[in-house]
Amino acid sequence: MTVTAELSQESLLRGYRTMRTIRDFEERLHIEIANAQIPGFVHLYAGEEAVAAGVCSHLSDEDWVSSTHRGHGHAIAKGCDVKGMMAEIYGRATGLCKGKGGSMHIADFRRGMLGANGIVGGGPPLICGVGLSAKVRRSGQVGVAFLGDGASNQGTFLESLNLSAIWKLPVVFVVENNGYGEATGQSYHQAVEDIAKRADGFGLPGVTVDGNDYFAVAEAAGIAIGRARAGHGPTLLECKTTRFFGHFEGDTQTYRDPNEAAEARASRDCLVAFRARVTDAGLLAGAALDAIDVEIAQLIDESVAEALAAPWPDVSELSTDVYIKY
Amino acid sequence: MIQPSPEIVVGIVANAASGRDIRRLTTGASVFDNAEKGSMVARLMAGLGATGVGRVLMMPAGGGLAGTLIRRLDSRRDSLPYPELELLPWRPTETARDTDRAVRELLERGVAAIAVLGGDGTHRVVARGCGSTPLLALSTGTNNAFPELREATVAGLALGLVATGRGGPLALRREKLLEVSVNGGPRDVALVDVAASCQRFVGARAVWNAGDISELIVAFASPSAVGLSSIAGLIDPVGRYAPYGLHVRLGDPETAPMRVVVPLAPGLVVPVGVEWHRRLEPGGVAALGGGAGVIALDGERELELREGDRVSVKLVAGPLTIDVEQVMLQAAQLGVLRGPITSAVVAEEAQ
Structure with missing residues (x-):
């Protein structure tokens, strides 16, 4: 039997490395935030790694993603420099945005990362712009908007579904349905369980997959992105997933069963499942994954140390990078 | 029409979670939404009430299914003798575990029969736990081989007649089952087909690429079916109640000795190559070719294999299903549903 190209050792290792980097980055921030050296709000992506890693495994630097307030995972999966990201979150001059953006505005246009976004539902219209540009220029690029279940109630999202469908834009809307819009459970904020259904009303296909399963996300995203690249128009891809931490760091999560996150970690951890399945299938040796674990732990240590040692932005930077000249 | 008796209880398993899979992108499969499924259950219950079934136990269902059902029942309860509806008292996880649990509890409660609304996958899960309790198999989409696409009101009448002991001697049929070891x-079962796929992971579940399939074993195969079983159906049809099944080895359509064009999924017609095929006798065991991969059961990837795993499939007797056509034919011949016009019917007509 043949092994499909997507499951080459190289691509599997890349998928694991991406998820492990996101997990370690977020777990470390969870600890570091308590040291009160990080300015601003931080929203952690731990638990949802399979979505960003599975989707972005089909994208190149030429493709664009828009992100959310919970954007670290998308940035890492899209190839942003991890040390630059950490410095940015620490507000240091060596950060990806010179320390002036912070967690919720990390962007890196060289990597096709349009930016984390503090506006809930802010990404989809930006991605329609990406899609229109790519279509007019026939560039072959694809745009992916990540958004959450809460954002799926926003007019910006619904209008973007409509615009992308009538213009047949090369875009994919990836809804990371983690069951909560901030502190509001999904059943309190929408009457449907499958957000993919919202596609029906706008004339584009909608698909739901298990967002904790890297292989389910990667397969569905591969088809959706392939459709977009081939000129067949947009797709709404809903990934049902789990948030290990609160909405923001410091969230007491009184709206949630106290055992819920622990149960999710025990039964639906995308990294644990990935490791078990690729080693059971004989596709990767556990040692190769262990080596990545060691390497990433060191990278995150260095990222924090270098961020702490880096200078703050100079006061003279206060009014630069505010407006762009066309 | 007779008044429902609380002694007579049937179960309902309606899957609210199906219908958003990858086939929405790769093929043209259509599915009923949950509002339609809820309406289907209400229509089914009209048939049940009219035949004397007093109580329905139903798997809890989210996604608007139960909500639609309850609204429908409430709006017509005054004019029609619906059975009492009792939802099993737990929160659904929207996974196959709900179905397993519901079937177990329905059997414990001694239901006379179980109506299943879903696709091949839902029926497969019910079949592995239902024992000798008869099933009414109703399809809620266009991509199924096992359940029938049928108006639920009539199906409800047939189910009610069976549950009240008036189904007649031909009411039940014995299906086949493929046991996968x-x-x-033993690991799992299939009702229609077992396929070996070269995909390594369950992934997005549905089988949608013929090139992935190396081997196929079917319990039955109609030449007019859609799906994997159509491959077997178009080379050597196997009647649903014929005693045997079929084992097919697939190959490259360019080089295989036989090439056949099949409707692999709604909206998807493709050529497949066939290396050989042979019948699988009752009780017979077929080994699936070695090698790592995934086993798909009734069209969905379910079992991930390790290198060297040995997979065998045995054809055995399966669940009992209700033959709606036969039950209604017998009802007509014996005048089972004939009788004096009741006040409920008069009231209904007067509105």
Whole structure:
């Protein structure tokens, strides 16, 4: 039997490395935030790694993603420099945005990362712009908007579904349905369980997959992105997933069963499942994954140390990078 | 029409979670939404009430299914003798575990029969736990081989007649079942087909690429079916109640000795190559070719294999299903549903 190209050792290792980097980055921030050296709000992506890693495994630097307030995972999966990201979150001059953006505005246009976004539902219209540009220029690029279940109630999202469908834009809307819009459970904020259904009303296909399963996300995203690249128009891809931490760091999560996150970690951890399945299938040796674990732990240590040692932005930077000249 | 008796209880398993899979992108499969499924259950219950079934136990269902059902029942309860509806008292996880649990509890409660609304996958899960309790198999989409696409009101009448002991001698049919074992240990079952796929992971579940399939074993195969079983159906049809099944080895359509064009999924017609095919006798065991991959059961990837795993498939007797056509034919011949016009019917007509 043949092994499909997507499951080459190289691509599997890349998928694991991406998820492990996101997990370690977020777990470390969870600890570091308590040291009160990080300015601003931080929203952690731990638990949802399979979505960003599975989707972005089909994208190149030429493709664009828009992100959310919970954007670290998308940035890492899209190839942003991890040390630059950490410095940015620490507000240091060596950060990806010179320390002036912070967690919720990390962007890196060289990597096709349009930016984390503090506006809930802010990404989809930006991605329609990406899609229109790519279509007019026939560039072959694809745009992916990540958004959450809460954002799926926003007019910006619904209008973007409509615009992308009538213009047949090369875009994919990836809804990371983690069951909560901030502190509001999904059943309190929408009457449907499958957000993919919202596609029906706008004339584009909608698909739901298990967002904790890297292989389910990667397969569905591969088809959706392939459709977009081939000129067949947009797709709404809903990934049902789990948030290990609160909405923001410091969230007491009184709206949630106290055992819920622990149960999710025990039964639906995308990294644990990935490791078990690729080693059971004989596709990767556990040692190769262990080596990545060691390497990433060191990278995150260095990222924090270098961020702490880096200078703050100079006061003279206060009014630069505010407006762009066309 | 007779008044429902609380002694007579049937179960309902309606899957609210199906219908958003990858086939929405790769093929043209259509499915009923949950509002339609809820309406289907209400229509089914009209048939049940009219035949004397007093109580329905139903798997809890989210996604608007139960909500639609309850609204429908409430709006017509005054004019029609619906059975009492009792939802099993737990929160659904929207996974196959709900179905397993519901079937177990319905059997414990002694239901006379179980109506299943879903696709091949839902029926497969019910079949592995239902024992000798008869099933009414109703399809809620266009991509199914096992359940029938049928108006639920009539199906409800037939189910009610069976539950009240008036189904007649031809009411029930014995289906076939494919038991799948890995390394000698039983692992799961299929009602229609078992396929070996070269995909390594369950992934997005649905089988949608003929090129992935190396081998196929079917319990039955109609030449007019859609799906994997159509491959077998178009080379050597196997009647649903014929005693045997079929084992097919697939190959490259360019080089295989036989090439056949099949409707692999709604909206998807493709050529497949066939190396050989042979019948699988009752009780017979077929080994699936070695090698790592995934086993798909009734069209959905379910079992991930390790290198060297040995997979065998045995054809055995399956669940009992209700033959709606036969039950209604017998009802007509014996005048089972004939009788004086009741006040409920008069009231209904007067509105």
